[in-house]
Amino acid sequence: MEIEKLKVPPAYQAVSTELQKHILSGALKPGEPLPSEIELAAKFGVNRSTVREGIRQLESEGLVRREGRKRLLVTVPHSADLAPRTTRALVMHEVTFEELWEVAMVLEPLAAQLAASAASDAQIAALKANLDATSAVVERGISPGKLDLEFHSLVSAAAANKVLLLSREPVGLLLYPAFETFQMQLPQAARRLVEAHREVVAGIERRDGAHAELWMRKHVADLKRGWELAGLSIDQRIEPGVTP
Amino acid sequence: MEIEKLKVPPAYQAVSTELQKHILSGALKPGEPLPSEIELAAKFGVNRSTVREGIRQLESEGLVRREGRKRLLVTVPHSADLAPRTTRALVMHEVTFEELWEVAMVLEPLAAQLAASAASDAQIAALKANLDATSAVVERGISPGKLDLEFHSLVSAAAANKVLLLSREPVGLLLYPAFETFQMQLPQAARRLVEAHREVVAGIERRDGAHAELWMRKHVADLKRGWELAGLSIDQRIEPGVTP
DNA sequence: AGGCAAGTTTTTGTCCGACAATCGGTCAGT
């Protein structure tokens, strides 16, 4: 006879999962406030401290949000809630530049292609603004810094694919800050970056998905070339560049 | 003079972020135990309840894990910790079949291609075992169910790319259960699935990346064809299939 | 009637103390 180690989850976890069910089932819709801690404690038949511990879990998962000392609001987890955790996990797993690059090499061109069909006028304008800012900064010999990161976020936002948006974010968050590490050694790299960005934007504006995709592919491929030219190993561990 | 409303984060959040810093900085390595709650409370100069609330956040992020009523152990977040959250987020964002499919259409072939170069003998054996099981099940007219899900997990695990593994998981978790929804209406679909799986495995075994990638691409493309043949809209919302 | 100011009630954040259950180890007894 098999006896399996029966697990009795602590009460605070029960509270957490129970509230999750209520939110997922739609009984509590995004935007609505949760009952007060005292009410919840009474309903679940546990102490307020226990409820609070359960709430902390939901809070860190982005299912509820508290602004100041106000009531908890049900929210739908945003990319900004999830991406940092995934990014942390990737860093702790000691992913290499190559692993990141391989994934970026398929996700970024897809984003560019989809953006060409789906980008709104406002999004194209934002891309152009980013392009001008990047260009101006690079002319002065300064590193594009966060502008590069922002560019790729804008492209994937314009792609109107929420799955892509969420999947791509952690990769970009780690990969593009890596550009900074070799950009000083390769002055021409920044100019190539601006050129590629320009062509991607041009493709998106002309609704030319193939063009946007092609140049995005070149652009990401360039990233690896630059990495290698700078004498960095492909197996180099990635450090967290930005901590948002 | 501008006075901005300065925000004082609650103490439990300070505890959480402080512990995060210690873990990320490497002062606390994975596998090591955290100090006891009482010690932490003393060190941070806060009450034990406050410490406990902070710990809950780390716990739900997969940075620490508790087994039974023992000390907390520092751990590196595993795919199983993150994927469910991302999956939930995708469901709450009401992603469509098409959005999922578009991303799968680039990630899965990449996984197959990389697996062809990197798969270990044990992983190939696991793939074959999965293939046999799937084949046997389909012969009996039963739905492959979780075996399909497992197949794609095995492929991406064999790809030896941790970024891909983490990025792909939430997509697979939502997409493959969707197969069940139309599989009954299209009896030939299951046989096509087995054939595609077989070719992918063959490609991986022969270290023929192009072959594996090609058939994986066909396989994922088939998924959309099946979806459309079953009369389902591409814009259909995706329901959570499995809740792990 | 409508708007504003002061007061009252709720609610959150934090603390204190307490106790049963469990874990880990010690130590005597067989």
Place this chain on the structure above:
DNA sequence: ACTGACCGATTGTCGGACAAAAACTTGCCT
């Protein structure tokens, strides 16, 4: 050497308490 009772440490849960902030009421004034 193995068993089982004992003991300290730690966690899970509870009860209550209180200051600060937010939300709500009330009453006054125009």
